[in-house]
Amino acid sequence: MIKRLLRQPLFLLGFILVSFLLIGSILYHYIGGDVLPKTELKYDSDGMLVGKPPFTPLETKPLGTDNYGYHLWEQILIGAKYTIGAALIIAVLRVLLSFVFGVVSGTYFKKGMEKLSGLIDSIQYVPISLLAYFLLLTVLNENGAIGAFEYSFAERVVFQIVLLTVIAIPSTTLLISNETNSVWKKEFIESARTIGGNRFHILIKHILPHLYPRLTIVFIQQVVSALLLLLHLGLLKLFFGGTNIQFGITGNAEDFLSTTYEWSGLIGSTWRYLTITPWVPLSPIAFFAVTILGFNLMLQAIKQTLDREDSPGTSRKNHFRDASLSVPVPKDEKFEFIYETELHEASNQ
Amino acid sequence: MTRGIYRFSFKFLSAFVGIILLGSLPGLFNGLSINPAGYIESVKGMFGTLFTIGELKYRAGQEEYFLFPHILEPLQYSLIVLLGALLLAFILGLFFTFITMMLPRKGKKGFKLFAFLFESLPDVFIIALAQIGIIWFYKKTDILLLDVAAYDKTYALPILILAILPTVFFYRIMLLVFEEEMQKQYIDLAKTKGLNRQVILMVHVFRNTLIGIFYHSKSIIWFTLSNLFILEYVFNLRGIVMFIFEHPTPEIFTISFILLFIPLFILLALWQLLAEKVSKEEAIV
Numbered sequence: 001m002i003k004r005l006l007r008q009p010l011f012l013l014g015f016i017l018v019s020f021l022l023i024g025s026i027l028y029h030y031i032g033g034d035v036l037p038k039t040e041l042k043y044d045s046d047g048m049l050v051g052k053p054p055f056t057p058l059e060t061k062p063l064g065t066d067n068y069g070y071h072l073w074e075q076i077l078i079g080a081k082y083t084i085g086a087a088l089i090i091a092v093l094r095v096l097l098s099f100v101f102g103v104v105s106g107t108y109f110k111k112g113m114e115k116l117s118g119l120i121d122s123i124q125y126v127p128i129s130l131l132a133y134f135l136l137l138t139v140l141n142e143n144g145a146i147g148a149f150e151y152s153f154a155e156r157v158v159f160q161i162v163l164l165t166v167i168a169i170p171s172t173t174l175l176i177s178n179e180t181n182s183v184w185k186k187e188f189i190e191s192a193r194t195i196g197g198n199r200f201h202i203l204i205k206h207i208l209p210h211l212y213p214r215l216t217i218v219f220i221q222q223v224v225s226a227l228l229l230l231l232h233l234g235l236l237k238l239f240f241g242g243t244n245i246q247f248g249i250t251g252n253a254e255d256f257l258s259t260t261y262e263w264s265g266l267i268g269s270t271w272r273y274l275t276i277t278p279w280v281p282l283s284p285i286a287f288f289a290v291t292i293l294g295f296n297l298m299l300q301a302i303k304q305t306l307d308r309e310d311s312p313g314t315s316r317k318n319h320f321r322d323a324s325l326s327v328p329v330p331k332d333e334k335f336e337f338i339y340e341t342e343l344h345e346a347s348n349q
Numbered sequence: 350m351t352r353g354i355y356r357f358s359f360k361f362l363s364a365f366v367g368i369i370l371l372g373s374l375p376g377l378f379n380g381l382s383i384n385p386a387g388y389i390e391s392v393k394g395m396f397g398t399l400f401t402i403g404e405l406k407y408r409a410g411q412e413e414y415f416l417f418p419h420i421l422e423p424l425q426y427s428l429i430v431l432l433g434a435l436l437l438a439f440i441l442g443l444f445f446t447f448i449t450m451m452l453p454r455k456g457k458k459g460f461k462l463f464a465f466l467f468e469s470l471p472d473v474f475i476i477a478l479a480q481i482g483i484i485w486f487y488k489k490t491d492i493l494l495l496d497v498a499a500y501d502k503t504y505a506l507p508i509l510i511l512a513i514l515p516t517v518f519f520y521r522i523m524l525l526v527f528e529e530e531m532q533k534q535y536i537d538l539a540k541t542k543g544l545n546r547q548v549i550l551m552v553h554v555f556r557n558t559l560i561g562i563f564y565h566s567k568s569i570i571w572f573t574l575s576n577l578f579i580l581e582y583v584f585n586l587r588g589i590v591m592f593i594f595e596h597p598t599p600e601i602f603t604i605s606f607i608l609l610f611i612p613l614f615i616l617l618a619l620w621q622l623l624a625e626k627v628s629k630e631e632a633i634v
Contacts, residue, residue, distance in 0.1 A: 118360045122367025124567065125610040127575035130590065134375060134597060151381060159381055231471055232579060274477060275484040285474045293469040
């Protein structure tokens with residue numbers, strides 16, 4: 001399957017998009033040292049002041065600067081590893097845990113899962129980003145009364161990853177459980193049973209190999225959902241790894257800063273300048289879009305490859321027609337009952 | 350019929366309980382530690398609150414107000430925007446699907462690619478562009494289409510913006526199930542009988558794909574709901590989600606989502622019944 005995927009231009013395009021950002025970001029950390037260039041004031045050749053930040057993408061290539069003159073492209077590059085990395089970790093955890101729960105419940109607790117599905121469906125009626133927001137609020141934000149974070153950076157990151165994982169476990173488990181169930185209903189499982197395989201043997205030898213390719217689809221869907229969740233939380237000023245709130249003289253929250261340059265923080269802290277300097281919040285949002293597009297391209301390619309493996313050769317319709325033509329059509333032939341001739345032969349002897 | 354009633358009431362009750370369990374979740378966490386006893390307490394408390402729902406109050410500034418009937422106004426607004434956007438998206442999606450199905454193969458491919466690219470755009474991106482567009486329009490013409498600071502309610506523009514992404518989703522789903530349906534043999538029969546393509550599409554294919562569309566519509570509704578939340582937040586609309594956001598207690602959170610869930614559930618149930626009636630199949634949900 002991997003070989004086939006690598007031959008798909010869609011998959012390659014998506015893969016290159018995402019890995020360019022992720023690997024580029026990691027390399028920039030180790031080789032470039034996360035240098036963040038700053039253009040404060042621009043002078044022409046006569047030494048006259050010609051501009052002050054923020055610079056548009058046309059003035060300072062490639063994406064312009066923010067209000068303080070920091071270049072946006074480097075900020076996005078530095079932040080990519082946190083955002084994409086977090087989404088990947090969350091998705092891996094979600095799929096691993098749901099896989100274990102889903103396979104067990106889809107095999108051994110089919111009835112119970114059906115009863116539970118209504119309960120799990122209720123999550124659909126609550127926007128998951130709003131729920132996550134309320135649950136994360138107290139831990140991630142700087143405490144206004146103390147003026148400092150209550151928990152360390154590592155604690156905040158772990159808590160956020162665990163919570164964003166757990167929040168999607170019920171629905172993902174249900175999905176994988178149903179998927180497992182549908183494999184159990186296939187005809188070849190019946191034959192495996194007849195030959196004498198017990199449930200555990202069939203699960204390991206027949207069910208799981210059919211589930212693995214489906215899991216890649218679930219995985220990429222979860223990456224996209226985690227990215228969207230981070231984006232929404234960023235808009236609500238809840239940044240990955242914590243929000244550093246700058247309090248004004250009056251004690252009101254004035255500025256929200258991310259402790260790293262991860263993308264949701266870049267969006268949340270600059271969203272209010274959307275109509276004044278649109279490129280500042282729009283660039284990280286656009287990079288979210290590009291990353292999601294990259295994953296969706298891979299998803300599409302995997303789906304197509306799986307469909308092709310399910311029905312090899314030509315399309316199903318033609319296949320069906322060929323089969324119907326190749327069946328010999330009996331024409332006006334006399335029927336001969338085998339057992340009668342056998343009986344005759346037996347009596348003759 | 351009794352089976353249908355049993356099926357729906359069981360689903361209704363479990364979703365109802367599910368929302369209460371979700372809404373009580375803040376009681377589970379005490380900083381970083383988990384507190385199961387506190388969670389059970391808050392679930393119990395939540396059930397108790399539901400019985401004394403008329404006495405519930407919320408704070409706005411220095412004053413305290415009764416939750417009912419104050420909560421009904423933002424609820425009504427949100428529901429109108431949400432359902433309006435869904436209806437608009439359904440109709441537009443269907444319209445574009447019909448047009449695409451009439452196109453030759455090459456044109457179809459272009460449309461599909463466009464829809465695929467569009468689908469990858471996050472809702473925040475589209476809402477951001479909408480806001481920039483509104484300001485740009487204001488600068489050019491001096492007409493403010495949507496006043497973020499205004500207190501009165503606007504319907505048309507929020508519905509229009511909210512409908513953009515669900516339209517693409519409905520379109521993709523409809524195109525998929527329509528094309529699958531067109532492969533079936535009765536379509537060949539209808540063609541040989543001389544029915545024209547429009548009639549086949551609008552009458553037969555549409556009727557028979559209703560169930561297929563229904564399966565996906567649930568996730569589209571869920572998606573639109575979370576989209577509505579972002580929309581209300583960005584444009585400062587006086588909807589139910591903003592109400593929750595401004596009064597963030599577990600009780601208001603839970604009650605608001607129960608109130609939002611009931612009409613959506615009834616709507617989905619009605620649609621399921623309709624789709625089953627029309628296509629004479631039972632949906633396995």
